[in-house]
Amino acid sequence: MNIMSETKRDSFQLVHTLYTVLPMILIQLLLQFKTTESANNIIALPGCSESCGEIPIPYPFGIGTNCSLSKEFNVICEISDDKQNPFLGTNSKVKILNISLSLGQARTSNIISPQCYYKGRPYTSSRCDGPFYNSGCHDGTLADYGDTPFQLNTDKNKFTVIGCNALAYLRLGATTNYSVGCLSMCDSREALINSESCSGIGCCQTAIPKDAHRFYGDFDPLYNNSEVYEFSPCSYVMVVEEAEFKFRTSYVTTNELENATLPMVFDWSIGNTTCNIAQENKSSYACISSNSMCWNRSGGRGYLCNCSHGYEGNPYLHGGCQDIDECANENTCAKPGKCHNYQGGYHCSCPFIWRTNRNNPRECNLNIALVIGMTILLGFVTALSIILLYFVIAKRIKLFEKRKKEQLKQKFFVQNRGLLLQQLIASNEDSTQKMRDFRLHELEKATNNFDNALIIGRGGHGEVYKGILSDQRVVAIKRSKIVDQAEIDQFINEMVILSQINHRNIVKLYGCCLETEVPLLVYEFISNGTLFNHLHVEEHCSLTWKHRLRIAIEAAGAISYLHSSASISVFHRDIKSSNILLDDYFTAKVSDFGASRSVQIDQTGVTTAIQGTYGYLDPEYYSTGRLTQKSDVYSFGVILAELLTRQKPLISSRVFEGGSLIAYFNSSMKENRLFEILDPQVVNEGHQTELKAVANLTELCLRLKGEERPTMKEVVIQLEVLWQPNQHPKHPSRSQILEDKQLMVLDDNTGIDAMSIQCSFEQELRSSSDFSLSK
Incomplete structure (x- = not known):
């Protein structure tokens, strides 16, 4: 089908040019007058920093005074760990890892709460101000976002407990009853499984209930690691992004997590109303880009803004949503179609004698009706074109088959370690016994296309043919009929060994052919059996x-x-x-x-x-x-x-x-x-x-x-x-x-x-x- 299409298109190339050049020129002139939004890829308000260190800070978040939509979105940029790091303004302990405008999510670095014992008694961790006792240590685990636009993402996060004999709960508030919990057990170091996932042995996880604006992790005082402190000094409770957490047994057997942080995901939204209500108040409506749209946050808590289809950027800023040039991707329109970009979209045009596919506007189909009509009109010229077309197709098929055959030869050459053969030939250039890389057509000619009449030996693995090379040398050509890697390896092994030895009482290997699935070996002809x-x-x-x-x-x-x-x-x-x-x-x-x-x-x-x-x-x-x-x-x-x-x-x-x-x-x-x-x-x-x-x-x-x-x-x-x-x-x-x-x-x-x-x-x-x- 591809050969037929290419040939027909070539046959009408002249007419195609006449019918398409002028329309294309007009389209290009019209495109020059299209207006676009600012070409600058802006993410922050004018005069405000767009990043803290290597972390982009897009509006409605902002660094500094009057740089964020509200105080809840204010970001503090501090120096920590010898580099700039952004922290959420409502909680200076929450370090921001990245912010997603399209998803309305922010990944943050979460603090881990430990409970540790030494010689059967609780001891103070550097994470806490005082001793743990059985109640454990809770510094950093309490998070209250009840009146803010943030809430814990319950799909990507998991409540996680690490340790031996550790039972912990997650409360959705500082004073409410326990909501969910899980038990992590192990009675010996050998029982731990280093499998990257929480199986309940040394680590357990459970899902987090919906609408988690306030959450608090707590250890059950009846369960602790005082009996297993020798190999498991601490237990830990945390909320962590499930996709980024890989369990290791060292988390249980060492204090590796004591000063560590792990990522978790927050959802954020604008306000606490729906899109319809928010759009009524133009002064506070956040989706201010002319090419933006509003969508309601699930659960009825606020809304988010996204750029309209065909645009990308920051919908919370004037001129923030910019046109996507779909035509920059050469595969947007299937050949021979041509891509034309416009604000918010694109379209594909088809050249002469082609028409747009109704089911897929990205594809062009040959206009058979037009071709038939032109064939009737042109008559004798069409008949000559058909004859020419026949020869062109035959030639292309022949070229295609030849190219496919050459590709197959090249595949076999690489598969049969042809590069190794070339190295052997190069290393033996000064040797009296020079090896050759024979072409398949040479050996086919030497054996009359591997005529059965020239078989001088048969075995369980194949045949040996007698052949005469173009230089009149009489040779024996070994060809295997068993196609497996072991057979190929044996042929290659024989080739490597014989290429490095030279003795009058060892059969000489003239070379080999690697253009077949199993290599062909060419030896000197030994006539007497x-x-x-x-x-x-x-x-x-x-x-x-x-x-x-x-x-x-x-x-x-x-x-x-x-x-x-x-x-x-x-x-x-x-x-x-x-x-x-x-x-x-x-x-x-x-x-x-x-x-x-x-x-x-x-x-x-x-x-x-x-x-x-x-x-x-x-x-x-x-x-x-x-x-x-x-x-x-x-x-x-x-x-x-x-x-x-x-x-x-x-x-x-x-x-x-x-x-x-x-x-x-x-x-x-x-x-x-x-x-x-x-x-x-x-x-x-x-x-x-x-x-x-x-x-x-x-x-x-x-x-x-x-x-x-x-x-x-x-x-x-x-x-x-x-x-x-x-x-x-x-x-x-x-x-x-x-x-x-x-x-x-x-x-x-x-x-x-x-x-x-x-x-x-x-x-x-x-x-x-x-x-x-x-x-």
Whole structure:
């Protein structure tokens, strides 16, 4: 609707100008001749002070001789607390906090009456001239406004009692019977509730009866705090403005209120007659501004003056009510209407082809009848206009959708901590591994709009797509299908960690895209799948022992780098064979840092929520919640057991009754049955001494107590020592890899029948296409 309205208005802009410019000029000329009252914002009589200190004193109140309407409204300006403060002339103890002309109210500072005891006996407070005794102290609580224009506001004030074992009453006069009262109880300091409201425990409140011109607070002598003086020395009675009073237990347990004051609200009015009677006597009628009106005080006690609708100021002064410029607020008239101010009001005018809304004069509606008439009259021109209008609307809708899409991208950018990414990119400008902030359209182009045919891995959390960037780099793009804060936090955590580390055996993060609800991560493309897929295939052959040992050394080196050589110490927390990727040359790449935790270099561990993969999870971390470097060592030990046995961490009960590879492995080690559980291919290709050494290292990594496990640096050293006798290059060529796949005949002394096993290259290519999304 907004797009249609804006477009139609643009189409008739020229005619609109011709029909509106001249009337607007005439209206502006007429407005120049309007008369107004004084532009000065006056609140007091000429020659009288308008304020005392920072408190405005509006007429009928006044400071000094002949500055107030009557002596009851006289205000005394005194120096107290090192500043000027106004006091009501009828009672010098009543300090004025503010005065409201429109409400006919005055907020004043009320005195609090205490009743105090010491060692079970009453004692004198600085508030009173003499001892309290059981009758208490009443200095400042008596207020008599019977013949004045003031009375206590019964809606905003509450009669309040504070203390333990304190019963007090409010009398509406010095000699009348008790009118209302309340009881505040507490028998111990612990019973007090610091809740800001009076609940009856340490503080109670009750409503005040109507027409309170005289009031007097008094304690009941049968109730006092003589038994609880050790933690509650004083009780207090007061009338206080309910909205400004917040109860604190310190009011009961200390003398904090002894010299304090709290606000209360008085109503005031002019005279004691109604508006009709007052208007008959022009000389005493108080509403003298020409733009004022009179209204009767509720209860029939006097009247008040207010400025008429559209005016503001002081109705008790000549020229006191001034016109309000409603047009100063740009929202007074709804667009495209124009606001015109006049004395006491305003009106909204509508431009050509618009008309005023009958139900809401502030709004303009399109004059459809006029538009139809002009359409018939113009004929061919209108037809062309409609065609033009169609294209304009289509363009605006397209622009609107584009702008909305950009706004959504910006929202996701901020939500996904885009500022943090920009800081990381800026801090890595001189680094060899530079991160990029990819735009969504770049990744859509690289993956043919995330074509399902390009999915190279699926997992419980999402998919991984193969893509080709504009610079011809082949990348893997991880996209989550779970939209929750935990998933976003894991993506951001992985982005932060990978941006600060650089190791040839850790998958490189090229950058990310934060323009989607869950960030997209862009990695280097690792073509040969995961270690898990190469080990646990249905065929009778797998990776050669030399490959397995080299992959173990590379993965261990990467984890050791994370623990002790990176700029920040990182605990991976999810080391498993499916998180070790292999490239074309079977080089290991550690991946998936979503669950990782970075810690200070000198920090040995961190307590955190349990997270990891069942079967690889450190039992000490699982039982204590304490994550350390040794937790990754345990998980790596599970991978070594996989490399030796080609069994999954959770094995079939047909293989081992416990269903756990670690229990199966440890049991075989204790019973000296190691070579019975090893992968026959490993037994055929490796030396017994070498295999026993790797098994012993595996057993050390799998110790229940983390302190008994080696560090990853020690693991690397031991594996490197085992590798040297092989004299194999750590990073073989493609031809060497193919040559190694022709397995040797098993050694006679292994006890296994000799056989020749040929691993097909086609099987290797087939397994290399499995690139699963790390969980």
